[in-house]
Amino acid sequence: MTCAGCAVSVESMLHSVAGVAEAGVNFATQTAWVAYDPQLTGPQQFKQALQSIGYDIIIDTADPAREQEIAQQAHFRQVKRNTVWSLLLAFPVFVIGMFFMDMPFAPWVSMILTIPVLFWCGRGFFTGAWKQTKHGKANMDTLVALSTGIAFLFSVFNTVYPAFWHDRGMHAHVYYEAAAVIIAFISLGKFLEANARSKTSSAIKQLMGLQPQTVKIVTAEGEKDVPTASLVPGDIVIVRPGERVPVDGVVTSGSSFVDQSTITGEPVPVEKSKDMQVFAGTMNQKGSFQFRAEKVGGDTILAHIIKMVQEAQGSKAPVQKLVDKVAGIFVPVVIGIALLTFIVWMVAGGDNAFTHALLTSVSVLVIACPCALGLATPTAIMVGIGRGAASNILIKDAESLETAHKVNAVVLDKTGTLTEGRPVVTRIHWLPSVHNRELLSKILYQLELQSEHPLAAAVTQALAEYGGSNLPAEQFESITAKGVRGIFQGAAYYAGNKKLIEEHKIAADALLLSQAAQLQEQAQTVIYFADSQQVLAVIAISDPLKKTSAAAVQQLQAMGIEVYMLTGDNQQTAAAVAATVGISNYKAEVLPPEKSWFVKSLQAQQKVVAMVGDGINDSQALAQADVSIAMGKGSDIAMEVAAMTLITSDLTVIPKALILSKKTVQTVRQNLFWAFIYNVIGIPLAAGVLYPVNGFLLDPMIAGAAMALSSVSVVSNSLRLKKRKIQVNHY
Incomplete structure (x- = not known):
């Protein structure tokens, strides 16, 4: 299928088969589904019906997805070959027709070169026109076939029998260049469209690749490797460091930090311990754990993301x-x-x-x-x-460039779109009475260097200048869910959350506590650094806003566009970010399906929606939106799904993209x-x-x-x- 019209034709043909109750066609994934009475019809009848109007379907194969991919690649190669040859053959025909029309045998040379352009490279236009004619319709193929066919036949008559015109005192003009150039130009357009379509399913393939093919489970006989597809609810699955979680479930033993950015979009991995939920497609970090499978196959959140992306692209x-x-x-x-x-x-x-x-x-x-x-x-x-x-602005989809000028609602993801998408140390407040800050900074660096906590990397990056010192820990201990403890030069030092400080009854200065409270109100994460006697410093970590976020929001609002923010982060963080950039409409703790539903709800209000995101968790909403825009430093899947990609972190490019659309449509x-x-x-x-x-009569050459x-x-x-x-x- 090469266009929406093809999809409609296929669907209507399937509906027309006796015994079919319902049928649907997904143009994006090149698939169809049929509900039918097996007593009256079946796949072979569907195949015959579609073949009768020039299409075909793949049935009864071991790997239909692979066969479909092979067929699509073959079609793309054919379109490319036709385009290249039509351009190569049309060029000399054009030169002869424009500049050397009087050279010996010029009409015959042009005719010989034009025949393969029309009837080999351009045969699709003629067959397409014939299909339309059979249904009593006409489109661009009809116009191309009619004009090039008439021009060619008229030229052949004048080449073979020029005396007909000479006897009447007229010159026998030929129009091979018109026929050949039309086919060549429009074939080039078809090739560019086919090139874009050949990439539409790669995002879905990447999403499917987030689930491992095999997993290790615990059985009565011991550990056993099995295919992920064979998992059933209740199986105990082992997840080792660096592995992806295969299905949704609940941790039964062990603990680790898991990167859930595929689901929530948030940059900081989440600690997982007993009785906590884990989701398919998320990435385990350094620890290992076992979990009980609860949702498998098409029931997992990842499977729902894949399904919704397919449906949204098809719609x-x-x-x-x-x-x-x-x-x-x-x-x-x-x-x-x-x-x-x-x-x-x-x-x-x-x-x-x-x-x-x-x-x-x-x-x-x-x-x-x-x-x-x-x-x-x-x-x-x-x-x-x-x-x-x-x-x-990289634009993959011409339709999005045509649609963007109509946008009146923009939905922005928070992490990686409005913010930088990575945690950094924004501030370190030292206890005023502390004077040996350089030594303490080296100790803090070494403590966090050995920590497995995801935020530790932000601290070591901020204190990188102290990393070259030779100050090894004499003893190191990781305290689950609280922080770390180390012995340096015979003294104990701690880095972690407030629970760690309170548990070890470490005194905290009122000023530092006040500063920590203010930082938490600003939705920043606070790490306490202390010795065995008192808190020495509080370190603030957050995902900072991009410099242009507020300006971009203001520009969009000045253009009369409503701006919304969605995030999987907590309410406090979402409120702080929204207030800073000037967005009044925002939602926190939003899962991927809810982002897509939110876009749908805006579309139900007759709004033309642009979605801007950077993560796998945004892919459903990107596919659903009328115009989808991905950040260039985001996930490959987001960029594959999106019709536009920004290759800069400057969000003020978004208003420019919408204005460019308006200017382009004006030009069209x-x-x-x-x-x-x-x-x-x-x-x-x-x-x-x-x-x-x-007495004026327009000569066909002048025409x-x-x-x-x-x-x-x-x-x-x-x-x-x-x-x-x-x-x-x-x-």
Whole structure:
């Protein structure tokens, strides 16, 4: 299936099979599902029905996903091959037709080169047009097939039998270059579309790759390796350091820190101990544990993420293009005018009735050539995509560039989007009476260097200048869920949370306690550093805001766009970040499915939603949104799902992307105007409306030149987009 129209045709054909109760087609994943009565029909009947309209399905194979991938790769290679050969063969035809039309055997050389362009490289346009005709419809394929076919057949007649025109005192013009160039240009557009589509399923494959293929479970006979797919609820699964959790469950023994960014998006791994939940696709850190499987197969949170991404991508099948809509009306009108022209001239043409009737009707079809129409959208889109790349916006999906100017609601993820996405030390408050801070900094560095706590890396990074000292710990102890203890130069030192300090009855200065409370109110994590007598310092750690976050939010709001923030983090942190950047609409402790549902709820209110995120946990919402934007430093899956990727951490690029969309759509509309104005003026002239007035009859060669001029005007207008300003203050 190459377009949304294909998906509709496949679905309607499946519905038409006797015994089918329901059927659905997912264009994004190239799959179909059917509910049917097996007494009346079955997969073989579905296959036959689809083959009758030019499609096919894969059934009864050991690995259907692999076979589908092979088929899609073969199709892409065919499209690429057709495009390359059509461009190579069309170029000499164009040069001969434009500059060397009078050289010996020029028409014959052009004809020989044009035949493979039309009937090998461009055969898909003719078969597509025939399918549409059988259903009483017309689209761009119809217009391409009709104009190139007529131009080719007329040229072949003039090549083989030029005397027909010579005897009537006229030159036998040929139009091979028009036919070949049209096929070559539109094939190039098809190739670019196919290239984009070939990557649509890679995000889903990566999501599936987050689940290990095999796992180790505990059985009565001991440990045993089994396929993940064979797990059942109640199995005891072993997770070692660096392994991914295979299914959802509850820890039964052991403890570790688990990176849950795939689910919550938060950068700090979460400590897991007995009776705590773990989720499929999350990454275990240094410890090991056992857990009891509770949700397996399609019931896990990861499986739901994969399913929702598939459904959301499928529901976003590209809208029917304006060009196809117009072509559906334009093609019958042009054919009608050409036939009417022929009939009128045959009736009222006098002595040269047939000659004039043939010339005028062919001129009508040639001047209605869809070259400018075919170039109107892709040239503007290509220039817009190039302009976006120059502004740090990578645009994969032309549809998103066309849609972005309609956005009136932007949903922002917090971690990695509004914030840097990594914990850093923002402040260290020392006890005022402490004077040997350099030595104590070295001790704190060594303590955190040996700690397995995820936040320890932020402290060692902040104190990196003290890392070169030779100050080994004489003794080191990790205290679960509280912190660490070490002996340095015969004295005990502690680093950890408030529970650690209270448990060891260590005194804390009132000023330090007050500072710690203020930091916690700002949603910062506080680490206490102490010796055996008193707290020596409090260290604040947080995920800092990006410098441009607040400015980007203000710019979006100034453009009349509602801004929302979603995060898996706690309410206190979410409130602090939202207040700082100026967002009043926010939700905390949001899981991936809830992000997608939130986007759906906005869409149900008739809002055009842009989702901006960076993590695997954002992939569902990105796939659901009308326009999806990923941060370039985020996860590969987020970037695969998203239609746009920002290759900078500067969020003020988001408003620029929306403005670029507006300018691009304006250019497309201008191009379509220029593409049609030539037809509005040229078709009546080609039909001979001026002949009764002043004897003017448009030669088909001039009609071809007018067609070329319309293409030049369209391309030139698209290139103007390179110079247009896209700053926010010019919106």
